[in-house]
Amino acid sequence: MCFHTLTERIESADVITVFRHAHPDCDALGSQNAMKTWIQNRYPQKQVYALGYETSSQGEFPASDTVSDEVIRNSLAIVLDTSNKERIDDARWQTAKDIVKVDHHPDFDRYASFQIVKPDYAAVCEILTEYFMEEGPEDVSLLTAEYLYMGLLTDTLCFRTNNTTSHTLQMASWLAGRGIDIPFINRCLFDQSYTEYRFDTFLRENAVIINRRLAYAVVTKEQADAWQIRPADARNHIDTFGHVKEFQVWAIFTERSDEPGVYDGSLRSKEIAVNDIARQYRGGGHRNAAGVKGLSEEEISKLIKELDEALSH
Numbered sequence: 091m092c093f094h095t096l097t098e099r100i101e102s103a104d105v106i107t108v109f110r111h112a113h114p115d116c117d118a119l120g121s122q123n124a125m126k127t128w129i130q131n132r133y134p135q136k137q138v139y140a141l142g143y144e145t146s147s148q149g150e151f152p153a154s155d156t157v158s159d160e161v162i163r164n165s166l167a168i169v170l171d172t173s174n175k176e177r178i179d180d181a182r183w184q185t186a187k188d189i190v191k192v193d194h195h196p197d198f199d200r201y202a203s204f205q206i207v208k209p210d211y212a213a214v215c216e217i218l219t220e221y222f223m224e225e226g227p228e229d230v231s232l233l234t235a236e237y238l239y240m241g242l243l244t245d246t247l248c249f250r251t252n253n254t255t256s257h258t259l260q261m262a263s264w265l266a267g268r269g270i271d272i273p274f275i276n277r278c279l280f281d282q283s284y285t286e287y288r289f290d291t292f293l294r295e296n297a298v299i300i301n302r303r304l305a306y307a308v309v310t311k312e313q314a315d316a317w318q319i320r321p322a323d324a325r326n327h328i329d330t331f332g333h334v335k336e337f338q339v340w341a342i343f344t345e346r347s348d349e350p351g352v353y354d355g356s357l358r359s360k361e362i363a364v365n366d367i368a369r370q371y372r373g374g375g376h377r378n379a380a381g382v383k384g385l386s387e388e389e390i391s392k393l394i395k396e397l398d399e400a401l402s403h
């Protein structure tokens with residue numbers, strides 16, 4: 091069984107470094123910290139480090155460890171939630187003595203000597219929960235269970251994505267049985283600040299609605315500055331328009347802080363493919379969630395017109 095091979099690799103290593111992807115989300119950070127705490131509990135004599143430079147504004151996770159190049163060279167590297175090597179948030183992973191990959195994205199880049207890749211799983215935290223259940227459930231502490239649950243909950247958008255399965259819920263159920271505080275974790279992950287709440291109101295008031303089915307907002311640099319919000323964080327409020335029955339397509343465009351008159355955008359849709367259209371505007375992404383880059387105001391109008399036309403077909 092592949093899980094046991096991972097355990098053997100961990101048991102034969104004195105030093106373990108755990109890596110994850112750049113722009114980490116809660117599945118990356120949750121699985122990384124769960125792996126670290128589980129190994130610490132099960133093998134207290136081993137050195138284990140969680141590495142990576144970038145942080146996430148969502149959830150509360152400990153800061154990454156700082157280690158010398160030497161430590162990494164002598165370590166078993168476990169890379170979590172990262173499909174291709176370019177995305178690993180610390181290039182020193184490749185200097186490790188041995189490399190293992192655990193991931194749930196499609197497997198295009200076999201950068202490890204051993205890997206557990208399960209693309210039908212909703213989160214790496216789902217894989218790790220199953221792994222820990224089989225290989226050492228008694229060492230899943232309350233904290234480890236919380237990390238795993240945070241990754242499961244966020245990668246499935248609160249168990250709403252189409253890759254949420256009976257197995258996903260079984261893993262969540264097992265974690266709930268460890269005594270995690272479910273409402274507390276929800277508040278910690280999803281509650282807004284008062285400023286964010288007011289910014290949502292601003293977006294709604296400034297939304298342009300076309301034919302009651304297309305909604306978008308444009309946030310200028312001046313407005314972003316007034317709200318003290320970074321353009322990328324402003325675009326993260328895209329979900330503000332995402333729960334209206336009538337809306338079929340919605341978008342937020344933000345002016346770049348260093349290039350006046352140049353906008354980046356996030357597009358979402360219920361049915362139509364927005365990534366095809368996004369590709370014509372230096373962007374791309376998934377069918378129902380895509381991004382565009384470097385648009386002028388004229389290009390925003392042109393893109394909106396194209397989206398509206400796509401809805402008429």
Ligand SMILES: [Mn+2]
Pocket residue numbers: 117118171194212213214245
């Ligand atoms: Mn993930």
